[in-house]
Amino acid sequence: MTVTDETTEAALQERFDATLADGRKIEPRDWMPEPYRQTMIRQIAQHAHSEVIGQQPEGNWITRAPTLARKAVLVAKVQDEAGHGLYLYSACETLGISRDELNRRLHEGRQKYSSIFNYPTLTWADVGAIGWLVDGAAITNQVMLTRTSYGPYARAMIRICKEESFHQRQGFEIMHTLATGTDEQRAMAQDALDRWWWPSISMFGPPDAESVHTEQSVAWGIKLETNDQLRQKFVDQTVPQADYLGLRIPDPDLRWNEERGHYDFGAIDWDDFWKVVRGDGPCNRERLEHKRATWEAGAWVREAALAHAAKKSGRDTTTEEAR
Numbered sequence: 001m002t003v004t005d006e007t008t009e010a011a012l013q014e015r016f017d018a019t020l021a022d023g024r025k026i027e028p029r030d031w032m033p034e035p036y037r038q039t040m041i042r043q044i045a046q047h048a049h050s051e052v053i054g055q056q057p058e059g060n061w062i063t064r065a066p067t068l069a070r071k072a073v074l075v076a077k078v079q080d081e082a083g084h085g086l087y088l089y090s091a092c093e094t095l096g097i098s099r100d101e102l103n104r105r106l107h108e109g110r111q112k113y114s115s116i117f118n119y120p121t122l123t124w125a126d127v128g129a130i131g132w133l134v135d136g137a138a139i140t141n142q143v144m145l146t147r148t149s150y151g152p153y154a155r156a157m158i159r160i161c162k163e164e165s166f167h168q169r170q171g172f173e174i175m176h177t178l179a180t181g182t183d184e185q186r187a188m189a190q191d192a193l194d195r196w197w198w199p200s201i202s203m204f205g206p207p208d209a210e211s212v213h214t215e216q217s218v219a220w221g222i223k224l225e226t227n228d229q230l231r232q233k234f235v236d237q238t239v240p241q242a243d244y245l246g247l248r249i250p251d252p253d254l255r256w257n258e259e260r261g262h263y264d265f266g267a268i269d270w271d272d273f274w275k276v277v278r279g280d281g282p283c284n285r286e287r288l289e290h291k292r293a294t295w296e297a298g299a300w301v302r303e304a305a306l307a308h309a310a311k312k313s314g315r316d317t318t319t320e321e322a323r
């Protein structure tokens with residue numbers, strides 16, 4: 001590297017740091033340090049893959065939703081998740097990586113998706129629990145991400161959060177219907193809460209002391225709150241909701257701590273979390289295999305869409321020239 005290159009690099013770094021210090025966004029055309037770019041690609045890709053794979057657990061209940069209205073709402077909700085995946089792939093592409101490459105990395109196990117989608121949906125109440133708890137946890141994280149430092153990611157989050165908030169309410173409403181229904185329905189709601197509670201609170205990621213990326217991501221303004229801070233916020237807002245439903249959170253150590261002004265909660269089984277993250281959860285193989293198979297089965301649709309776009313743009317040019 002020459003002296004001039006070094007000076008230029010230092011000046012670019014200075015401008016990047018000043019943008020962050022002023023609370024302004026980093027935009028695709030701006031210079032950014034390579035590790036920042038790679039961190040954004042990793043996180044946005046993981047987020048996009050989660051939205052897409054996250055369609056599977058709830059999609060499992062579309063044909064078995066208890067009423068036509070429930071079915072219509074669930075179809076719309078699952079379609080929203082697909083849309084979130086698309087916004088996020090677009091945001092990720094602004095960092096100079098193609099959607100095909102992102103999918104390749106996921107299919108080859110080089111990128112991740114959220115641990116939460118590796119659990120089965122055994123009853124209709126699981127659809128309620130996912131909306132209430134999983135979307136609830138997702139919004140807690142994503143409201144923070146509306147203020148994240150990378151512009152396209154922050155802007156995608158604003159719309160996503162509006163939709164997630166509807167998802168959370170539809171889940172809570174399903175749980176409320178079941179919790180105020182027959183004994184059997186109430187038992188079904190309790191069973192879903194028992195199975196989804198711990199995976200939902202682990203979804204925020206490892207404890208801060210073991211989170212390898214948090215410190216740097218906070219310094220870059222990617223994360224404005226840490227995994228443990230967001231987890232605590234989620235627990236604090238969800239416990240009163242469970243009380244309202246008359247359901248019991250499956251944690252004997254859960255209690256209000258007057259001094260801290262927060263709920264204390266029991267130890268998370270991090271061994272189980274890492275087992276799931278590493279590919280050994282109840283549904284990991286099934287989820288990834290389904291994702292790969294649908295990607296391959298849809299190849300002809302992508303090819304046809306590209307051929308159509310090329311043909312159409314050719315026609316449009318001819319029309320313009322003719323004018």
Ligand code: BYC
Nearest residue numbers: 047050051054081113114115138203204205211212213214
């Ligand atoms: N699952 O240093 P850490 C939805 C990994 S979908 C798997 O704390 P970071 C919805 C982490 O990647 C919304 N892996 O990392 C859709 C890292 O490994 P690598 C999903 C996890 O990035 C359908 C290692 O552990 N939301 O709403 O600073 C239906 C160390 O972690 C997980 C998002 O994707 C996990 N849960 O913080 C219903 C939010 N947690 O990459 C609903 C965007 C951690 O070094 N992502 N790991 O190999 C984030 O905000 C952050 O990436 C995280 C982790 C808070 C998740």
